[in-house]
Amino acid sequence: xxxxxxxxxxxxxxxxxxxxxxxxxxxxxxxxxxxxxxxxxxxxxxxxxxxxxxxxxxxxxxxxxxxxxxxxxxxxxxxxxxxxxxxxxxxxxxxxxxxxxxxxxxxxxxxxxxxxxxxxxxxxxxxxxxxxxxxxxxxxxxxxxxxxxxxxxxxxxxxxxxxxxxxxxxxxxxxxxxxxxxxxxxxxxxxxxxxxxxxxxxxxxxxxxxxxxxxxxxxxxxxxxxxxxxxxxxxxxxxxxxxxxxxxxxxxxxxxxxxxxxxxxxxxxxxxxxxxxxxxxxxxxxxxxxxxxxxxxxxxxxxx
Amino acid sequence: xxxxxxxxxxxxxxxxxxxxxxxxxxxxxxxxxxxxxxxxxxxxxxxxxxxxxxxxxxxxxxxxxxxxxxxxxxxxxxxxxxxxxxxxxxxxxxxxxxxxxxxxxxxxxxxxxxxxxxxxxxxxxxxxxxxxxxxxxxxxxxxxxxxxxxxxxxxxxxxxxxxxxxxxxxxxxxxxxxxxxxxxxxxxxxxxxxxxxxxxxxxxxxxxxxxxxxxxxxxxxxxxxxxxxxxxxxxxxxxxxxxxxxxxxxxxxxxxxxxxxxxxxxxxxxxxxxxxx
Numbered sequence: 318x319x320x321x322x323x324x325x326x327x328x329x330x331x332x333x334x335x336x337x338x339x340x341x342x343x344x345x346x347x348x349x350x351x352x353x354x355x356x357x358x359x360x361x362x363x364x365x366x367x368x369x370x371x372x373x374x375x376x377x378x379x380x381x382x383x384x385x386x387x388x389x390x391x392x393x394x395x396x397x398x399x400x401x402x403x404x405x406x407x408x409x410x411x412x413x414x415x416x417x418x419x420x421x422x423x424x425x426x427x428x429x430x431x432x433x434x435x436x437x438x439x440x441x442x443x444x445x446x447x448x449x450x451x452x453x454x455x456x457x458x459x460x461x462x463x464x465x466x467x468x469x470x471x472x473x474x475x476x477x478x479x480x481x482x483x484x485x486x487x488x489x490x491x492x493x494x495x496x497x498x499x500x501x502x503x504x505x506x507x508x509x510x511x512x513x514x515x516x517x518x519x520x521x522x523x524x525x526x527x528x529x530x531x532x533x534x535x536x537x538x539x540x541x542x543x544x545x546x547x548x549x550x551x552x553x554x555x556x557x558x559x560x561x562x563x564x565x566x567x568x569x570x571x572x573x574x575x576x577x578x579x580x581x582x583x584x585x586x587x588x589x590x591x592x593x594x595x596x597x598x599x600x601x602x603x604x605x606x607x608x609x610x611x612x613x614x615x616x617x618x619x620x621x
Numbered sequence: 622x623x624x625x626x627x628x629x630x631x632x633x634x635x636x637x638x639x640x641x642x643x644x645x646x647x648x649x650x651x652x653x654x655x656x657x658x659x660x661x662x663x664x665x666x667x668x669x670x671x672x673x674x675x676x677x678x679x680x681x682x683x684x685x686x687x688x689x690x691x692x693x694x695x696x697x698x699x700x701x702x703x704x705x706x707x708x709x710x711x712x713x714x715x716x717x718x719x720x721x722x723x724x725x726x727x728x729x730x731x732x733x734x735x736x737x738x739x740x741x742x743x744x745x746x747x748x749x750x751x752x753x754x755x756x757x758x759x760x761x762x763x764x765x766x767x768x769x770x771x772x773x774x775x776x777x778x779x780x781x782x783x784x785x786x787x788x789x790x791x792x793x794x795x796x797x798x799x800x801x802x803x804x805x806x807x808x809x810x811x812x813x814x815x816x817x818x819x820x821x822x823x824x825x826x827x828x829x830x831x832x833x834x835x836x837x838x839x840x841x842x843x844x845x846x847x848x849x850x851x852x853x854x855x856x857x858x859x860x861x862x863x864x865x866x867x868x869x870x871x872x873x874x875x876x877x878x879x880x881x882x883x884x885x886x887x888x889x890x891x892x893x894x895x896x897x898x
Contacts, residue, residue, distance in 0.1 A: 505741055507699060507741075508735075508743075509743075510699060511730055511734065512730065512758060512807065512811065513728075513731035513755055514727075514758045518758060522758070526743075527743070527744055527745050
């Protein structure tokens with residue numbers, strides 16, 4: 318161990334050197350600091366540009382076709398004026414509801430389990446599977462659903478579409494839930510146990526409930542994401558020109574309708590496709606605003 | 622005091638039904654018997670035999686890592702919830718071994734409450750909901766009763782006057798000391814017969830420390846208190862008996878006045894005179 322005296326001497330030398338170097342160092346730090354702020358500002362502007370461009374373009378092209386009839390009327394035959402995508406709006410809501418009904422409980426359950434059993438083989442497995450699943454191209458999930466849910470019964474169905482969307486949702490929800498639950502202090506879980514909560518009650522009533530704002534956000538973001546999915550619906554929900562809310566029948570969805578209309582040669586259809594895209598973005602906006610409201614703390618701000 | 626314990630023991634399996642909520646908790650005699658606890662291969666509590674007398678405040682002191690917190694967590698079967706945690710031996714709560722195979726850990730924890738080192742109010746519940754959280758988990762639903770117990774518990778924890786008009790506010794609006802007293806109120810709400818305190822003042826300012834100590838002092842006679850502390854002055858101030866632990870073993874347990882003035886073990890003397898730890 319160095320003696321106190323040597324330590325002091327070393328310290329003094331260091332301090333002197335530091336004092337000499339300080340003005341130069343500060344000047345450089347300021348310059349680097351400004352540069353980094355500039356980079357950050359440029360980055361955030363660049364990140365916003367695509368969103369603004371897309372939104373502006375959609376409003377420009379789609380707002381014209383966006384009448385009330387868009388939400389009330391069925392697609393009109395070619396050449397006929399008017400017509401809407403009411404069936405696609407309803408179909409998307411139906412598909413997203415099925416996906417939520419299956420994906421939310423399974424995803425939250427898997428995430429909670431993985432968080433509560435962190436480090437254990439089964440939990441590691443759950444996490445690994447979610448990671449792989451969330452990296453899977455969605456069209457692969459669509460083919461999978463087609464093979465197991467469409468081919469055996471020989472017809473496309475809303476159920477098959479909803480399930481494939483649920484499969485996309487599950488890993489998103491599971492991973493977010495796991496992360497949120499891991500943020501909850503372990504002492505809260507123990508406190509609940511010490512108060513005579515059973516394990517499942519402590520896990521759901523205290524841990525999950527504390528993590529809930531984050532989980533709700535993740536769920537709504539996942540819903541917004543699957544609402545815009547097209548690929549897995551191509552061979553499952555398939556699309557439908559007519560009204561249908563049956564789980565066993567093919568059903569229309571906004572992304573499918575947009576796809577069909579956008580590649581069509583008819584101007585009315587193409588402008589309806591723009592309107593559909595605008596509605597889809599509006600739907601995503603509704604979901605994220607709902608997420609904001611849901612995650613607003615129950616008790617306003619923290620602090621005294 | 623002993624009579625109360627005997628009466629309880631005589632009235633059947635003491636661990637089974639919780640006392641009526643809101644009723645003044647009865648005290649209980651708690652005795653660890655040749656008790657050991659481990660995390661995996663490392664044994665943290667080694668063959669501890671200790672008796673915590675009804676209505677008394679017992680302080681458990683010892684250097685960091687001596688196993689005092691683990692011992693405390695064994696007294697309400699919380700230790701076993703950690704991964705790789707195992708126990709040996711028995712803990713008798715008024716004549717019932719809480720580690721007996723037919724005794725449920727949940728039932729034990731309703732009778733032997735624990736307050737953690739740092740305040741742990743449930744952030745998503747209001748102050749009032751926090752106090753009655755244990756009761757609700759136990760299936761109590763009547764609003765009037767819950768309200769009544771909440772007030773009684775907050776009064777016992779000396780917090781009522783400070784929160785009376787903001788029972789619906791978030792516990793995050795309370796100071797650290799108030800939060801800790803809220804946790805004590807929450808622990809008392811289920812009418813436990815034993816209250817375990819794991820360094821309850823370690824994270825608090827001096828004024829809050831004093832309030833908690835006064836509270837512990839007032840609980841004497843109403844509930845059996847076991848308090849882990851690393852602060853010997855605190856142990857001397859609030860406890861009737863003191864246990865000194867070292868390397869997982871119970872070195873000495875005696876009435877507080879005797880342990881601090883005339884310890885019978887050299888290691889105890891070395892510790893309390895500040896020679897180590």
